[in-house]
Amino acid sequence: MKSLKSMKKPVIITAVSALAISGALFSQSTYAAQVTKPIQAVYNNIKIIYNGTEVASDAKTEPFLLDGVTYIPLKLAGTALDKKVTWDGTNKRVVIADNGVPIDQSTVTALNNQITTLTQELNTAKAANTTKDATIAQLQKDNQTLKDEASKNSSSTLKDLQKQLNKDYSDSYNTNSDITLDGNKSDIDVTIEMTKSRWDDLSDSRKESYLEDIVKDILKEYKDADIDGTVKNSSNRDKLATFSTNSRGDVTIKKVASSLDTSSIQRSLSDRYGNYAGVGFDFTVRGDSSKATVDVYVNSDDWNNKLTSNQRSNLTDGVIDQLKNRENIDRVEGYIRNKGNSSQIISF
Template sequence: MKKRFVVLVIAAFMLFVFGSMAEATVANKQIQVNYNNVKIVTNGKAVTLTADQEPFLLNGVTFVPLRAAGQALNSTVNWEASTKTVVITGNSNNNASNTDLLVQIAQKNQEIVALKAQVAALQAKLDDEDTDEDYDLDKIEDKLLDQYGELEDVKIDEIALKGDDDFVKVDVEVDLDDYKKEWKDLTEREIKNWVEDLVEEIQAKLNSNTVVDGMIYSTDDEDLVEFYKRGKNRLDVYIINNYKGVNASKVIDSLEGDRYSVEGIRFSIGELDYEEDKELVNVNFEAEAADVAERWDELNRIEISDAVDKIGKAIAGEFENEDVPVEAVRLYFYDEDNERLGSYRYNNN
């Protein structure tokens, strides 16, 4: 039974075969060839061959009918008997078609470049408009009042800005005639969080390096809260009057970030607040190293109790130095994954 093969014929191979034959001596010779049902396929389509055009194998070389193969490749094959030469001519229509296609591609590329330039110009125009809007302080004031018109239950009457993207003065007005009780109920943390969000939004609208100098005051021109932030530096917030009789803000600011150790395990103070009605200080301690939970579990109660008393006494002393009474200090310890290790109370007797 004949073997079936699919052969992709290329011009170089055909030239090699016929070139070798052209150099051979003209003579008659009987040869024995092998027909293995060889097929010719171009671009996935089989070439139809007549019986006398069937390819064959001779000494490991596959011979195919050049005319049939050339026509399948859209080329013309002619035999010049006088010179015993096979002439193969490519299809000029295909070349012309390819040229037209290249021209069309070049035109489309030019159109794409032009469109990209238009898009870039429009984007630049939009950026300019956004920049103009960002530096319009009146518009920023309106947006800020929409977003930050309430501090918990306290209504903000006005947020006024003066300056530019280098330095801006912020005046926030509240009406304590209507909201004095609500203002008194605010915690220092709530006030600081609101101020922090406000300043962050102002710098986002102007510039991350903008110096923000602000004051919250009552409609009676009584200063309530002062805040200041130089560019990317830390925000400072000072509670001037919260109508609670004491001002723990200064102590809280000085203690935030301070470091303490419990049997060699180092912690730093994260959040800290003061409850005046209970004279209670709440402190969150955040671990500075890994694998703290395992080390903490190895401590005994006495070791932890001694450390808590020492740290609690030191913190209470900082408040009392500023004439802020402290009944107790509540200490919360957390590992590096913010998982609570334990909570403890130091009674400042």
Template structure:
């Protein structure tokens, strides 16, 4: 490996005097320096980088081509001869732009998923509220059924009745049950007005708890397993029907 020493005339900025603009007002100073060339190589990430301008050493400082080194670091280099300024700027990296676009797309997807998740949570909350309401209505119907069984068990003397309710707050399905195998004589002794009064009192008791519920019911013989009477209650009109005829 050989070493060479060269004396060169340079500006203090290491720019050749001939490269300076003639019209500048700044004082131009020249001086002779000794530059040492020692076959200096530039290695970037372990790979030797070729350069058309060989690096050199002056007073223990190694000088390398700025433009070549800036390119390695993805920079632009410009020379402003008016102000004697070297401008170094970033070179836009298309990979960064692509990554930023991907990130923006992912952010959009995340936002959409978050909105879907919130919508699902709102739906679940609404369903839970509906279920709570349904549970509350079911509990009220069960409580009313218990109360009606207590009230109507001895509605007629020597004749036991039972009540079964189902439905919701808009429509109640009802059964008044009687065992004619045990109470046939007592049942047959009832008059039409007795049956009408029974149905009227029964529907009104339901409306006391569910005033907007229509009532669809039967009087059912548990022994013969058949319907004895049909009755209805129209809540909006406050009308009660027994076998299709309105009870006056």
């Protein structure tokens, strides 16, 4: 059996009765005289869904259709939207307002006072930060001044020590050297300049002794200093060697590879071996002072048939000896090659 509500039929009500049910006012003009018109409202069990939830209604607040338009009582809409809806009968107005909690004047005054207090505290904190910033800036400036003075004093002291070292070691070991100190009391760089020939004339042990004597004199003045140094050619300032030290003043020397005057070396080899035992030779040299490669060009028949085994050995040994001992090349490798096609005959 169908419910009574679902069987509702269109009904005719007056605007006055509609206002009583829904809170809605139907009039032709805000200031017109009150009139009454018959209307035909259709109730068809209309539901109101707000954010997925059905808004409850009853027989007095149920929405209805009028000429194809759906009408919803304002109070019901206000309930769904959390708004306060009232009827001002005197002025014939529907008044809609937020359901907010009213704040009394004492609360507003207290909040304003709190804002004023916090603003004052903030201004005081800003002034304090400004003072602190100025103090920090002054401290940084004073610190830099102290560093500059310390560096100046350290530099002045290093220059005094530099003069003494040059006095003691410029002619020591027959080096005729010039010593320069740079850095500060905790980190000192030593530069020693002399001719390449004087440096090469020193044996490895004398080089080490010479540098250690200088380093130990520096450590007498600056016992905690880290000391590193460079030996340079006074003619062109090329590096001849670098050295490092430990806390005891022991020196570790590292030879620096330098470029070779290959044209001069090749001419020297040609002058000495260009026509050896009646056989013609040509030479090319490449590499640097740490390692060089020499290619010796000869006709393969002359090498194999015109030279004895001893002559061949004397030639290769002589070439190596000249490059190592006269040109101060640490390591030498050589190849005998056929003049015709540069193919290798032997290596030495």
